[in-house]
Amino acid sequence: MQLNLRQLEAFKAVMETGTAIHAAEILNVSQPAVSKLIANFERAVGFEVFDRAHGRLAPTPEAVMLYNVVEHAFASVARIEQSAVDIRERRDGRLTVGVMPALSAGFAQRVATAFLARRPQVSLTLHGRSSQKIIESLAGQQLDLGIFAAGLDHPGVSTDFQFRVAAVCILPRGHRLANKAHIEPADLEGESFISLTMLDRIRARVDHPFESAGIRRSIRIDTPMAASACAFVAQGAGVSIVDPFSAMEADDRKVAVRPFVPAIHFDMEVAHPSRSRRSQLVLAFADALRDGLRAYPGLTLVESVPG
DNA sequence: GATAGATTTCTCTCGTAGCG
């Protein structure tokens, strides 16, 4: 006879109520069924758990020892049930998300904070990485979700949705151009310009309108990070053109943000590992990102893949 | 006699193996 959960339920019920009749009421079975379950339970454990004294079931010392363990087992089952409810209602779990540096300086934190506030049992790890690293991590299933520069396809990564943002011009407060409605390439003729080095693809697109209009800037500072460019601008070192996420995190007491014309678009992508099924929690976080992006000024969701 | 537990018998369900 093998030990089973039903026998444990009968044992626990008899221990707690003191009689087979009351235990039967709790278990919604007949009293003989409880007697049989207890008998099978004793066969399974190999010793008697009740003394049949004066027609009553009296727990043996071994039963008392066993009851403590059984209580823990049922507490564990209760935790499993609660966890299942939490997972079903997307309240529990762990998320690992990778975002490109532009979004890891404020935007991702705002979305994540609001998301976690509604789900006390959820924990989240946020990695700020280059787009290439995010894609590699997604393909390796080290991330649940990633946000990165669009256009770097990988067979191990499936797109949730894409969005497009327009680059903005950032200038020191008090700069002669800081009050213009928008900034054009010609406005920056001769200006000290802080350029992005490492992000070649983005740099080429920023440089293009200046080169095609024959506008010469004074590029004396190169920096790999948009946040660093913003900091240089805040120090009065020059002007720059960056993504709007980084611009929004700049110190607005020291930096003015203006639209740049013609628009320079950055396409970005939210994606997940193609080999793993997305949990309800991952889907919910993707929804939260989508909502956060929709609320972002000057941003367009260019594609939305359902599910 | 009332109550509680044990035993026997029967039915039902479910899983598995065998077969076409």
Next chain:
DNA sequence: CGCTACGAGAGAAATCTATC
């Protein structure tokens, strides 16, 4: 793959035993 037979286990009903 679907059907059938079989066995194990769970549970109910009836009945018996022990105790107060």
